[in-house]
Amino acid sequence: MGQNPQNGDRLRPVDLARGHGLSTQAIRNYEEAGILPAADRTPHGYRVYTSLHAAALRAFLALVPGHGHRTATSIMRAVNEDAIEEALRLMDESHAQLLDDRRTLQAVESALRDLGPTTASEPGDTFIGPLAGKLGLRPATLRKWERAGLVRPRRDPRTGYRVYDDADVRDARLAHQLRRGGYLLEQIAPLIAQVRAAGGLEPLEAALCDWRGRLSARGRAMLTGAAELEAYLRERG
Template structure:
């Protein structure tokens, strides 16, 4: 939808929908969700929109790739309710999460850079409880990772307890970092297997480049979303 519409122009739902590859039902749903301001109605009950609604739609669609659908919805709802400070708080939280994700990536890269070959590791060094506590997760999570083939503790022949040697602790640490980075268990499994086979972080270079790319894309999307939101706020006055 172009930006050169007259301030008093009246738009139909289909006008907004066509400009963004949406259905008219999606536009109506966005209005009902508070993403768009409430529309006026014709004497026959038909919705009519204005360039203000077009600006709201542009802002929302720009915010989604930056902050996710849920946060973008909350931001637009807050703005339309006159609670701009709440909208800014939500955006600040999203920026803080991106910064935390960048720090997580740095930690993963550091861990992989210092990775030593798993073969030839020494005797068992810890049990499931202490390891879970160190990682800040539940023992059940470690057992889930074991079932997924990501961590391979050995069993004490006398007690049957799980014993995590250096290699298993290392695998658990890498899995934990990758999970924090947004990777699914099925995505982590081949990475862990490659590290075990290669004895170093080289097989993970492509995954780390992809992670960098995704974070950069979110950062740029945040800039685009901020620009559209600022334009919408100016339109609202």
């Protein structure tokens, strides 16, 4: 979109950059990437930016925290090409991903609640048959989960039988709850890995709290980005 700025509306690259802690090269890069609309040039070839470019920059920087740099770039490029429906579709996809992430978090939290504490009377080590019976599974299912990395029983050096310790039983119970919730093995594996990295279920609570906070921050960032994008759309007319 070409500009026809009045003298008081003219902005240099440094004017746009200064207010956001950016370099003038970043401003030029944003224009070349289609994040900012194309600027008019003076007879000497200098770029002339306007309040419209300032609004575009504010919109882009507000979109990044909620949608990520790549999607925010695609949204702004679509708007500047007058492909508003495409911009809205991209935003919808981000919202759908956020909702899916929330559902994943809720599934993990629900699975942890449903696990409940193990009783002190339960033995520390168990074999595949008793564990499968306790979970209502077939031993073949536990072997499949082992191949997928969900459980990691050791082998008895004398008999070669699988031996499941407390952590293995915990992982199997968590996998069982998530499978009942409809999750695929490849979706469960990284969650089990998080439990192991956290050192158990209790430390994982802090990670889940942080996860919940980041999802909320992303949701609010999307609101801010939408408001700034709407302001830019009004500026474009």
